[in-house]
Amino acid sequence: MNKTIVALDFSSKEEVVTFLEAFDEPIFVKIGMELTYACGFEIVETVKAMGHNIFLDLKLHDIPNTVKGGMKNLAKLGVDIVNLHCAGGSVMMKAAIEGLEEGAVNGKRPLCIGVTQLTSTSKEMMNDELMIPGDVLDAVLHYAKNAKDAGLDGVVCSVHEAAAIHKLCGDDFLTVTPGIRLSTDSVDDQKRVATPEYAKKQGCDYIVVGRSITNSENPKQTYINIEGMMK
Ligand SMILES: O=C(O)c1cc(=O)[nH]c(=O)n1[C@@H]1O[C@H](COP(=O)(O)O)[C@@H](O)[C@H]1O
Numbered sequence: 001m002n003k004t005i006v007a008l009d010f011s012s013k014e015e016v017v018t019f020l021e022a023f024d025e026p027i028f029v030k031i032g033m034e035l036t037y038a039c040g041f042e043i044v045e046t047v048k049a050m051g052h053n054i055f056l057d058l059k060l061h062d063i064p065n066t067v068k069g070g071m072k073n074l075a076k077l078g079v080d081i082v083n084l085h086c087a088g089g090s091v092m093m094k095a096a097i098e099g100l101e102e103g104a105v106n107g108k109r110p111l112c113i114g115v116t117q118l119t120s121t122s123k124e125m126m127n128d129e130l131m132i133p134g135d136v137l138d139a140v141l142h143y144a145k146n147a148k149d150a151g152l153d154g155v156v157c158s159v160h161e162a163a164a165i166h167k168l169c170g171d172d173f174l175t176v177t178p179g180i181r182l183s184t185d186s187v188d189d190q191k192r193v194a195t196p197e198y199a200k201k202q203g204c205d206y207i208v209v210g211r212s213i214t215n216s217e218n219p220k221q222t223y224i225n226i227e228g229m230m231k
Pocket of ligand 1: 208
């Protein structure tokens with residue numbers, strides 16, 4: 001199974017198709033809000049028809065009943081992974097799983113993972129602006145435990161928290177880690193970043209990589225190099 005999930009942060013179907021046509025084999029991709037809001041859910045069908053695995057990253061965060069209904073309809077799309085914000089709370093997370101089970105296609109629901117603290121969040125921002133005290137690791141572990149208890153399949157976190165999450169929640173509990181940068185890349189808006197090599201050392205199940213691949217001169221070769229670092 002591929003360990004690298006490529007973030008298709010594009011605003012048109014043409015860019016997505018051109019990007020994916022370079023790959024000879026199916027890969028794992030992430031369709032997020034930029035692409036979905038530009039193209040609608042039709043883009044999910046387009047990418048599925050090309051044979052790729054899909055993480056549909058819409059980060060649901062609302063009252064339990066609304067998230068349940070939303071997840072029911074997302075499950076019908078037959079994607080592999082969906083996500084939500086753990087900050088929505090345990091009742092919301094349980095409702096999300098109920099919705100996914102109701103909408104499951106042929107008895108199979110998408111995996112559901114919860115965003116703990118965005119990788120663009122620093123300790124200072126978390127403490128001073130969001131008013132969550134302590135270290136980022138403490139908050140992330142607390143949210144991960146809530147997610148596990150609510151029946152989620154894993155979390156989105158930074159590479160720096162993945163090993164501690166596996167220790168607390170078990171090796172089967174997925175850690176999906178964005179904020180990946182090659183050592184020469186600019187950090188951009190990310191705060192908790194790490195290289196693919198370090199992600200492998202920390203036991204991350206999947207890394208999410210956007211700009212390091214999509215903005216590179218040869219995206220396919222960069223993808224192959226990064227996959228190589230994760231094997
Ligand atoms: O849920 C996500 O995928 C996500 C969570 C998070 O905490 N941080 C984060 O960067 N992401 C996503 O991962 C991708 C990272 O993109 P790059 O910074 O370009 O590699 C983006 O599509 C983000 O929306």
